[in-house]
Amino acid sequence: MSEQQHRHKAGFETRAIHAGYEPDPITGAVIPPIFATSTFKQDGVGGLRGGYEYSRSANPTRTALEGNLAALEEGEAGFAFASGLAAEDTLVRAVCRPGDHVVLPGDAYGGTFRLFDKVEKAWGLAHTAAPVFDTAAVGAAMQPGRTKLVWIETPTNPLLNIADIAALARVAHDAGALLVVDNTFASPYLQQPLTLGADVVVHSTTKYCGGHSDVIGGALVVRDLELAEQIAFHQNSIGAVAGPFDSWLVLRGLKTLAVRMDRHCDNAERVVDFLVGHAKVGDVFYPALSGHPGHQVAAQQMRRFGGIVSFRVKAGEQAAVDVCGRAEVFTLGESLGGVESLIEHPGRMTHASVAGTELEVPGDLVRLSVGIESADDLVADLDRALG
Numbered sequence: 001m002s003e004q005q006h007r008h009k010a011g012f013e014t015r016a017i018h019a020g021y022e023p024d025p026i027t028g029a030v031i032p033p034i035f036a037t038s039t040f041k042q043d044g045v046g047g048l049r050g051g052y053e054y055s056r057s058a059n060p061t062r063t064a065l066e067g068n069l070a071a072l073e074e075g076e077a078g079f080a081f082a083s084g085l086a087a088e089d090t091l092v093r094a095v096c097r098p099g100d101h102v103v104l105p106g107d108a109y110g111g112t113f114r115l116f117d118k119v120e121k122a123w124g125l126a127h128t129a130a131p132v133f134d135t136a137a138v139g140a141a142m143q144p145g146r147t148k149l150v151w152i153e154t155p156t157n158p159l160l161n162i163a164d165i166a167a168l169a170r171v172a173h174d175a176g177a178l179l180v181v182d183n184t185f186a187s188p189y190l191q192q193p194l195t196l197g198a199d200v201v202v203h204s205t206t207k208y209c210g211g212h213s214d215v216i217g218g219a220l221v222v223r224d225l226e227l228a229e230q231i232a233f234h235q236n237s238i239g240a241v242a243g244p245f246d247s248w249l250v251l252r253g254l255k256t257l258a259v260r261m262d263r264h265c266d267n268a269e270r271v272v273d274f275l276v277g278h279a280k281v282g283d284v285f286y287p288a289l290s291g292h293p294g295h296q297v298a299a300q301q302m303r304r305f306g307g308i309v310s311f312r313v314k315a316g317e318q319a320a321v322d323v324c325g326r327a328e329v330f331t332l333g334e335s336l337g338g339v340e341s342l343i344e345h346p347g348r349m350t351h352a353s354v355a356g357t358e359l360e361v362p363g364d365l366v367r368l369s370v371g372i373e374s375a376d377d378l379v380a381d382l383d384r385a386l387g
Protein backbone atom coordinates (compact mmCIF):
# COMPACT_ATOMS: atom_id res chain seq x y z
CA MET A 1 0.00 0.00 0.00
CA SER A 2 1.48 3.34 -1.02
CA GLU A 3 2.45 5.94 1.54
CA GLN A 4 -0.24 8.18 0.07
CA GLN A 5 -2.96 5.55 0.43
CA HIS A 6 -2.31 4.99 4.13
CA ARG A 7 -2.03 8.72 4.76
CA HIS A 8 -5.47 9.04 3.18
CA LYS A 9 -6.64 6.62 5.78
CA ALA A 10 -7.53 3.24 4.57
CA GLY A 11 -9.47 1.48 7.34
CA PHE A 12 -7.55 0.37 10.40
CA GLU A 13 -7.61 -3.33 9.46
CA THR A 14 -6.37 -2.55 5.94
CA ARG A 15 -3.51 -0.45 7.28
CA ALA A 16 -2.65 -3.14 9.81
CA ILE A 17 -2.19 -5.67 7.02
CA HIS A 18 -0.62 -3.53 4.28
CA ALA A 19 1.00 -0.34 5.62
CA GLY A 20 4.78 -0.13 5.76
CA TYR A 21 5.59 -2.71 3.10
CA GLU A 22 5.01 -3.23 -0.63
CA PRO A 23 5.34 -6.78 -2.04
CA ASP A 24 8.98 -7.31 -2.97
CA PRO A 25 9.56 -5.98 -6.52
CA ILE A 26 11.80 -8.93 -7.48
CA THR A 27 10.15 -11.97 -5.91
CA GLY A 28 6.66 -10.64 -5.12
CA ALA A 29 7.00 -11.84 -1.50
CA VAL A 30 3.91 -10.49 0.24
CA ILE A 31 5.54 -10.62 3.66
CA PRO A 32 8.78 -8.75 4.33
CA PRO A 33 11.76 -11.08 4.66
CA ILE A 34 13.68 -11.21 7.93
CA PHE A 35 16.72 -9.24 6.79
CA ALA A 36 19.24 -11.05 8.98
CA THR A 37 22.15 -8.88 7.98
CA SER A 38 24.28 -6.46 9.95
CA THR A 39 25.63 -4.55 6.96
CA PHE A 40 24.71 -3.70 3.35
CA LYS A 41 26.86 -3.65 0.19
CA GLN A 42 27.43 -0.12 -1.10
CA ASP A 43 27.59 0.75 -4.81
CA GLY A 44 30.78 2.75 -4.48
CA VAL A 45 31.66 4.62 -1.29
CA GLY A 46 28.50 6.24 0.07
CA GLY A 47 26.34 4.64 -2.65
CA LEU A 48 23.69 3.24 -0.33
CA ARG A 49 20.85 1.12 -1.70
CA GLY A 50 17.56 2.43 -0.30
CA GLY A 51 19.45 4.30 2.44
CA TYR A 52 20.64 1.13 4.19
CA GLU A 53 24.21 0.92 5.45
CA TYR A 54 24.24 -0.81 8.87
CA SER A 55 21.35 -2.46 10.72
CA ARG A 56 21.60 -0.40 13.90
CA SER A 57 20.82 2.69 11.81
CA ALA A 58 18.12 1.00 9.73
CA ASN A 59 17.09 -2.48 8.64
CA PRO A 60 14.36 -3.16 6.05
CA THR A 61 12.35 -5.50 8.32
CA ARG A 62 12.40 -2.87 11.05
CA THR A 63 11.50 -0.16 8.51
CA ALA A 64 8.39 -2.14 7.57
CA LEU A 65 7.35 -2.39 11.21
CA GLU A 66 8.08 1.28 11.87
CA GLY A 67 5.98 2.34 8.87
CA ASN A 68 3.14 0.09 9.96
CA LEU A 69 3.14 1.44 13.53
CA ALA A 70 3.15 5.04 12.26
CA ALA A 71 0.16 4.29 10.03
CA LEU A 72 -1.80 2.60 12.82
CA GLU A 73 -1.20 5.43 15.29
CA GLU A 74 -1.78 8.06 12.59
CA GLY A 75 1.66 9.54 13.22
CA GLU A 76 4.39 10.74 10.87
CA ALA A 77 7.21 8.48 12.08
CA GLY A 78 7.56 5.25 14.05
CA PHE A 79 10.62 3.79 15.80
CA ALA A 80 11.04 0.21 16.98
CA PHE A 81 13.18 -0.74 19.98
CA ALA A 82 14.46 -3.79 21.80
CA SER A 83 11.88 -3.30 24.60
CA GLY A 84 9.27 -0.87 25.82
CA LEU A 85 11.70 0.44 28.42
CA ALA A 86 14.40 0.95 25.78
CA ALA A 87 11.90 3.07 23.83
CA GLU A 88 11.11 5.08 26.95
CA ASP A 89 14.75 5.68 27.84
CA THR A 90 15.58 6.75 24.28
CA LEU A 91 12.69 9.23 24.30
CA VAL A 92 13.77 10.72 27.61
CA ARG A 93 17.34 11.23 26.41
CA ALA A 94 16.10 12.76 23.15
CA VAL A 95 13.93 15.33 24.92
CA CYS A 96 15.23 15.92 28.46
CA ARG A 97 18.44 17.30 29.91
CA PRO A 98 19.81 17.31 33.48
CA GLY A 99 17.78 19.74 35.60
CA ASP A 100 14.55 19.06 33.72
CA HIS A 101 11.42 17.61 35.27
CA VAL A 102 8.72 15.17 34.20
CA VAL A 103 5.25 14.41 35.55
CA LEU A 104 4.52 10.68 35.88
CA PRO A 105 1.31 8.73 36.47
CA GLY A 106 0.49 8.12 40.13
CA ASP A 107 0.03 4.46 39.23
CA ALA A 108 2.57 4.07 36.44
CA TYR A 109 3.76 0.65 35.30
CA GLY A 110 6.36 -0.26 37.95
CA GLY A 111 9.19 -0.58 35.43
CA THR A 112 8.51 2.90 34.06
CA PHE A 113 8.56 4.36 37.57
CA ARG A 114 11.78 2.46 38.35
CA LEU A 115 13.39 3.83 35.18
CA PHE A 116 12.64 7.42 36.23
CA ASP A 117 13.20 6.95 39.96
CA LYS A 118 16.32 4.80 39.99
CA VAL A 119 18.00 5.56 36.65
CA GLU A 120 16.96 8.92 35.15
CA LYS A 121 16.95 10.67 38.55
CA ALA A 122 20.62 9.85 39.00
CA TRP A 123 21.26 11.76 35.75
CA GLY A 124 19.54 14.86 37.15
CA LEU A 125 15.99 14.39 35.84
CA ALA A 126 13.42 15.13 38.56
CA HIS A 127 9.92 13.66 38.60
CA THR A 128 6.60 14.19 40.35
CA ALA A 129 3.83 11.60 40.39
CA ALA A 130 0.25 12.81 39.84
CA PRO A 131 -3.07 11.01 39.43
CA VAL A 132 -3.68 10.97 35.67
CA PHE A 133 -7.47 10.83 36.09
CA ASP A 134 -7.34 14.28 37.74
CA THR A 135 -6.40 16.81 35.05
CA ALA A 136 -6.12 19.67 37.57
CA ALA A 137 -3.74 17.64 39.76
CA VAL A 138 -1.51 16.93 36.78
CA GLY A 139 -1.53 20.66 35.98
CA ALA A 140 -0.59 21.46 39.58
CA ALA A 141 2.34 19.01 39.45
CA MET A 142 3.89 20.82 36.50
CA GLN A 143 6.81 23.18 36.90
CA PRO A 144 6.47 25.58 33.94
CA GLY A 145 9.77 26.11 32.17
CA ARG A 146 11.24 22.97 33.76
CA THR A 147 8.68 20.24 33.01
CA LYS A 148 9.49 18.77 29.60
CA LEU A 149 7.21 15.72 29.58
CA VAL A 150 3.81 14.89 30.95
CA TRP A 151 3.79 11.11 30.88
CA ILE A 152 0.51 9.24 31.12
CA GLU A 153 -0.86 5.76 30.74
CA THR A 154 -4.52 5.29 29.98
CA PRO A 155 -5.90 2.90 31.05
CA THR A 156 -3.30 2.68 33.81
CA ASN A 157 -1.58 -0.46 34.97
CA PRO A 158 -2.92 -2.12 37.12
CA LEU A 159 -5.80 0.06 38.39
CA LEU A 160 -7.35 0.91 35.00
CA ASN A 161 -7.62 4.62 35.72
CA ILE A 162 -8.53 6.76 32.73
CA ALA A 163 -6.79 9.99 31.72
CA ASP A 164 -8.46 12.59 29.50
CA ILE A 165 -5.90 12.74 26.67
CA ALA A 166 -7.25 15.87 24.94
CA ALA A 167 -7.50 17.85 28.19
CA LEU A 168 -4.01 16.79 29.32
CA ALA A 169 -2.54 17.71 25.94
CA ARG A 170 -3.81 21.25 26.48
CA VAL A 171 -2.39 21.34 30.03
CA ALA A 172 1.01 20.08 28.83
CA HIS A 173 1.18 22.41 25.84
CA ASP A 174 0.16 25.48 27.87
CA ALA A 175 3.26 24.91 30.00
CA GLY A 176 5.54 24.15 27.04
CA ALA A 177 5.73 20.38 27.70
CA LEU A 178 5.04 17.37 25.49
CA LEU A 179 2.29 14.88 26.27
CA VAL A 180 3.52 11.28 26.12
CA VAL A 181 0.90 8.51 26.15
CA ASP A 182 1.86 4.93 26.95
CA ASN A 183 -0.76 3.26 24.74
CA THR A 184 0.26 -0.31 25.60
CA PHE A 185 -2.98 -1.26 27.38
CA ALA A 186 -5.34 0.11 24.74
CA SER A 187 -3.27 -0.72 21.63
CA PRO A 188 -3.64 1.45 18.51
CA TYR A 189 -6.85 -0.37 17.64
CA LEU A 190 -8.74 0.92 20.67
CA GLN A 191 -7.20 4.39 21.01
CA GLN A 192 -5.08 6.73 18.91
CA PRO A 193 -3.65 9.40 21.24
CA LEU A 194 -1.91 11.44 18.52
CA THR A 195 -5.30 12.24 17.01
CA LEU A 196 -6.38 13.63 20.40
CA GLY A 197 -3.43 16.01 20.73
CA ALA A 198 -0.70 13.84 22.27
CA ASP A 199 2.84 14.34 20.96
CA VAL A 200 4.34 10.90 21.50
CA VAL A 201 2.90 7.40 21.76
CA VAL A 202 4.90 4.74 23.60
CA HIS A 203 4.29 1.02 23.29
CA SER A 204 5.57 -2.07 24.89
CA THR A 205 5.01 -4.03 21.65
CA THR A 206 5.69 -7.08 23.82
CA LYS A 207 1.98 -6.85 24.69
CA TYR A 208 -1.01 -6.50 22.32
CA CYS A 209 0.98 -5.37 19.26
CA GLY A 210 3.04 -8.59 19.25
CA GLY A 211 0.10 -10.38 20.80
CA HIS A 212 1.52 -13.91 21.12
CA SER A 213 3.87 -13.66 24.14
CA ASP A 214 6.84 -14.53 21.95
CA VAL A 215 8.77 -11.27 21.68
CA ILE A 216 10.05 -8.33 23.75
CA GLY A 217 9.84 -5.01 21.93
CA GLY A 218 8.99 -1.34 22.19
CA ALA A 219 7.99 1.55 19.98
CA LEU A 220 7.65 5.32 19.76
CA VAL A 221 5.37 7.10 17.30
CA VAL A 222 5.37 10.89 16.82
CA ARG A 223 3.73 13.44 14.56
CA ASP A 224 6.35 16.20 14.63
CA LEU A 225 9.19 15.72 12.17
CA GLU A 226 11.77 17.66 14.19
CA LEU A 227 11.09 15.47 17.19
CA ALA A 228 11.28 12.46 14.87
CA GLU A 229 14.76 13.57 13.81
CA GLN A 230 15.90 13.84 17.43
CA ILE A 231 14.53 10.37 18.20
CA ALA A 232 16.11 8.87 15.08
CA PHE A 233 19.46 10.33 16.12
CA HIS A 234 19.17 8.94 19.65
CA GLN A 235 17.84 5.58 18.45
CA ASN A 236 20.95 5.13 16.35
CA SER A 237 23.32 6.67 18.92
CA ILE A 238 22.06 4.59 21.87
CA GLY A 239 21.44 1.52 19.74
CA ALA A 240 18.65 -0.24 21.66
CA VAL A 241 16.95 -1.18 18.38
CA ALA A 242 14.54 -3.99 17.54
CA GLY A 243 16.33 -6.78 15.69
CA PRO A 244 14.99 -8.05 12.36
CA PHE A 245 13.39 -11.25 13.71
CA ASP A 246 11.73 -9.41 16.60
CA SER A 247 10.51 -6.72 14.17
CA TRP A 248 9.05 -9.44 11.96
CA LEU A 249 7.18 -11.04 14.87
CA VAL A 250 5.64 -7.73 15.95
CA LEU A 251 4.67 -6.90 12.36
CA ARG A 252 2.99 -10.29 12.03
CA GLY A 253 1.14 -9.68 15.29
CA LEU A 254 -0.14 -6.29 14.15
CA LYS A 255 -1.86 -7.81 11.12
CA THR A 256 -4.41 -9.52 13.40
CA LEU A 257 -4.54 -6.84 16.10
CA ALA A 258 -8.10 -5.74 15.30
CA VAL A 259 -9.67 -9.20 15.45
CA ARG A 260 -7.69 -10.15 18.53
CA MET A 261 -8.63 -6.96 20.38
CA ASP A 262 -12.32 -7.41 19.65
CA ARG A 263 -12.17 -10.92 21.13
CA HIS A 264 -10.12 -9.72 24.12
CA CYS A 265 -12.83 -7.11 24.76
CA ASP A 266 -15.71 -9.62 24.35
CA ASN A 267 -14.08 -12.01 26.80
CA ALA A 268 -13.18 -9.28 29.30
CA GLU A 269 -16.82 -8.16 29.31
CA ARG A 270 -17.93 -11.74 30.11
CA VAL A 271 -15.36 -12.00 32.91
CA VAL A 272 -16.42 -8.64 34.38
CA ASP A 273 -20.09 -9.72 34.32
CA PHE A 274 -19.07 -12.76 36.33
CA LEU A 275 -16.88 -10.90 38.84
CA VAL A 276 -19.24 -8.01 39.60
CA GLY A 277 -21.42 -9.07 42.50
CA HIS A 278 -19.44 -12.28 43.22
CA ALA A 279 -19.57 -12.85 46.99
CA LYS A 280 -15.77 -13.06 47.36
CA VAL A 281 -14.88 -10.17 45.06
CA GLY A 282 -14.63 -6.53 46.17
CA ASP A 283 -14.08 -3.69 43.71
CA VAL A 284 -13.83 -4.63 40.03
CA PHE A 285 -11.78 -2.22 37.89
CA TYR A 286 -12.85 -2.05 34.24
CA PRO A 287 -13.65 1.21 32.40
CA ALA A 288 -16.77 -0.18 30.71
CA LEU A 289 -18.54 -0.25 34.07
CA SER A 290 -20.86 2.73 34.33
CA GLY A 291 -19.73 3.26 37.94
CA HIS A 292 -16.07 3.52 36.88
CA PRO A 293 -15.06 7.18 37.42
CA GLY A 294 -13.37 7.31 34.00
CA HIS A 295 -16.20 5.64 32.10
CA GLN A 296 -17.40 8.73 30.21
CA VAL A 297 -13.93 9.79 29.10
CA ALA A 298 -13.01 6.22 28.14
CA ALA A 299 -16.21 5.90 26.10
CA GLN A 300 -15.24 9.05 24.18
CA GLN A 301 -11.60 8.29 23.49
CA MET A 302 -11.58 4.48 23.20
CA ARG A 303 -13.30 2.25 20.65
CA ARG A 304 -13.89 -0.41 23.35
CA PHE A 305 -12.53 -0.94 26.86
CA GLY A 306 -9.75 -3.48 26.46
CA GLY A 307 -8.73 -6.88 27.78
CA ILE A 308 -7.31 -6.05 31.22
CA VAL A 309 -9.45 -6.42 34.33
CA SER A 310 -8.36 -5.98 37.95
CA PHE A 311 -10.29 -6.87 41.09
CA ARG A 312 -9.88 -6.94 44.85
CA VAL A 313 -10.39 -10.10 46.86
CA LYS A 314 -12.48 -9.38 49.96
CA ALA A 315 -10.58 -11.80 52.20
CA GLY A 316 -7.32 -9.88 51.74
CA GLU A 317 -3.80 -10.30 50.41
CA GLN A 318 -3.20 -14.00 51.10
CA ALA A 319 -6.57 -14.88 49.57
CA ALA A 320 -5.64 -12.87 46.45
CA VAL A 321 -2.32 -14.72 46.22
CA ASP A 322 -4.21 -18.04 46.61
CA VAL A 323 -6.66 -17.16 43.81
CA CYS A 324 -3.68 -16.55 41.50
CA GLY A 325 -2.19 -19.90 42.49
CA ARG A 326 -5.42 -21.90 41.93
CA ALA A 327 -6.20 -20.66 38.42
CA GLU A 328 -5.45 -23.13 35.63
CA VAL A 329 -6.66 -21.74 32.31
CA PHE A 330 -5.39 -18.33 33.42
CA THR A 331 -1.64 -18.90 33.54
CA LEU A 332 0.14 -17.38 36.53
CA GLY A 333 2.64 -15.02 35.00
CA GLU A 334 3.74 -11.44 34.38
CA SER A 335 3.09 -9.55 31.16
CA LEU A 336 -0.21 -9.14 29.34
CA GLY A 337 -1.74 -8.76 25.91
CA GLY A 338 -1.07 -12.24 24.51
CA VAL A 339 -3.68 -14.63 23.15
CA GLU A 340 -3.49 -16.69 26.36
CA SER A 341 -5.09 -15.48 29.58
CA LEU A 342 -2.74 -14.52 32.41
CA ILE A 343 -3.35 -13.89 36.09
CA GLU A 344 -0.99 -12.14 38.49
CA HIS A 345 -0.66 -10.50 41.88
CA PRO A 346 0.63 -6.98 41.06
CA GLY A 347 1.80 -6.24 44.63
CA ARG A 348 4.25 -9.16 44.62
CA MET A 349 4.92 -9.45 40.87
CA THR A 350 4.75 -6.66 38.25
CA HIS A 351 4.58 -3.86 40.81
CA ALA A 352 6.90 -5.25 43.49
CA SER A 353 9.43 -2.56 42.50
CA VAL A 354 7.08 0.20 43.73
CA ALA A 355 6.41 -1.35 47.17
CA GLY A 356 6.94 1.28 49.85
CA THR A 357 6.61 4.20 47.40
CA GLU A 358 3.59 6.39 46.70
CA LEU A 359 2.84 4.02 43.80
CA GLU A 360 2.31 0.92 45.96
CA VAL A 361 -0.76 -1.09 44.84
CA PRO A 362 -3.32 -2.75 47.16
CA GLY A 363 -2.21 -6.16 48.45
CA ASP A 364 -5.60 -7.75 47.75
CA LEU A 365 -5.49 -6.82 44.06
CA VAL A 366 -5.48 -9.43 41.26
CA ARG A 367 -4.86 -8.46 37.63
CA LEU A 368 -6.17 -10.46 34.69
CA SER A 369 -5.02 -10.23 31.10
CA VAL A 370 -8.07 -11.79 29.50
CA GLY A 371 -7.05 -13.82 26.47
CA ILE A 372 -9.01 -15.10 23.51
CA GLU A 373 -9.80 -18.64 24.71
CA SER A 374 -13.44 -19.74 25.10
CA ALA A 375 -15.10 -17.30 27.48
CA ASP A 376 -16.97 -20.15 29.23
CA ASP A 377 -13.67 -21.78 30.17
CA LEU A 378 -12.30 -18.50 31.53
CA VAL A 379 -15.33 -17.89 33.71
CA ALA A 380 -15.34 -21.50 34.97
CA ASP A 381 -11.65 -21.20 35.83
CA LEU A 382 -12.17 -18.02 37.87
CA ASP A 383 -15.17 -19.58 39.58
CA ARG A 384 -12.96 -22.50 40.67
CA ALA A 385 -10.02 -20.26 41.64
CA LEU A 386 -12.22 -18.05 43.82
CA GLY A 387 -13.33 -21.22 45.60
Ligand SMILES: Cc1ncc(COP(=O)(O)O)c(C=O)c1O
Nearest residue numbers: 083084085109157184204206217
Ligand atom coordinates in the same frame (compact mmCIF):
# COMPACT_ATOMS: atom_id res chain seq x y z
C1 LIG B 1 2.17 -0.19 30.35
C2 LIG B 1 3.56 -0.68 30.13
N1 LIG B 1 4.48 0.15 29.62
C3 LIG B 1 5.76 -0.25 29.41
C4 LIG B 1 6.16 -1.52 29.72
C5 LIG B 1 7.61 -1.91 29.51
O1 LIG B 1 7.73 -2.68 28.36
P1 LIG B 1 8.85 -3.84 28.15
O2 LIG B 1 8.59 -4.88 29.21
O3 LIG B 1 8.61 -4.30 26.76
O4 LIG B 1 10.17 -3.18 28.33
C6 LIG B 1 5.24 -2.43 30.23
C7 LIG B 1 5.66 -3.80 30.58
O5 LIG B 1 4.94 -4.54 31.25
C8 LIG B 1 3.90 -2.00 30.45
O6 LIG B 1 2.97 -2.82 30.97
